[in-house]
Amino acid sequence: MTKRPWLLALMFLGGSLAFAPPAEAQRSGFIIGLGLGPGLASYTASSGSVSLDRENKLGVATDFHIGGVIGDSFELYYVNKWIFLHTTDRVAIVATGVSGVGFTYPLNPDFSISGGIGVGVWKEIWDEDPPLRMETYTGLGLLAGGRYQLSEGGGWMLNLDIMYAKPGDDFRDFSVLGAQLTINAMSH
Numbered sequence: 001m002t003k004r005p006w007l008l009a010l011m012f013l014g015g016s017l018a019f020a021p022p023a024e025a026q027r028s029g030f031i032i033g034l035g036l037g038p039g040l041a042s043y044t045a046s047s048g049s050v051s052l053d054r055e056n057k058l059g060v061a062t063d064f065h066i067g068g069v070i071g072d073s074f075e076l077y078y079v080n081k082w083i084f085l086h087t088t089d090r091v092a093i094v095a096t097g098v099s100g101v102g103f104t105y106p107l108n109p110d111f112s113i114s115g116g117i118g119v120g121v122w123k124e125i126w127d128e129d130p131p132l133r134m135e136t137y138t139g140l141g142l143l144a145g146g147r148y149q150l151s152e153g154g155g156w157m158l159n160l161d162i163m164y165a166k167p168g169d170d171f172r173d174f175s176v177l178g179a180q181l182t183i184n185a186m187s188h
Contacts, residue, residue, distance in 0.1 A: 033065045037180060039061030060083070064079070098141030098164075100116055110149045137167035162179050
């Protein structure tokens with residue numbers, strides 16, 4: 001045991017203040033956000049002993065979340081993030097995303113960290129004779145990222161998110177890693 005309990009108390013207080021959100025970062029009430037920007041999806045699949053090469057595709061990223069602020073600054077919300085891709089001539093559109101529960105916590109007035117967990121989705125829309133055929137695979141989905149405030153009051157945000165999806169069903173060893181950079185219109 002230390003002979004200086006005030007030193008231990010001072011270290012605890014300093015650590016607590018370092019993780020407390022600044023007064024300027026405090027928000028309250030209902031939140032809703034919509035975002036759009038570029039996205040990158042990197043995916044690979046293997047079935048048994050056959051393994052496919054990893055593919056990297058650029059696409060259009062979307063971001064939607066709706067929820068509220070808990071306490072002075074912690075945001076808790078439903079989140080739905082997607083990256084829409086065009087892959088081959090056989091498949092018209094491929095979409096991958098995560099839909100679930102997300103959170104955001106401000107580190108200072110301009111920058112926040114975010115994360116989430118939910119359902120990871122891989123969707124293929126086949127451009128065949130009408131009607132179009134759609135296949136959906138689901139599994140675990142994870143999110144991690146950051147948000148930078150572009151305008152005073154937080155009406156416009158720049159989000160950078162990393163998504164991980166592990167869809168199941170026929171794609172037993174299929175995984176998707178995505179990154180998206182979106183500009184979001186936010187309402188607090």
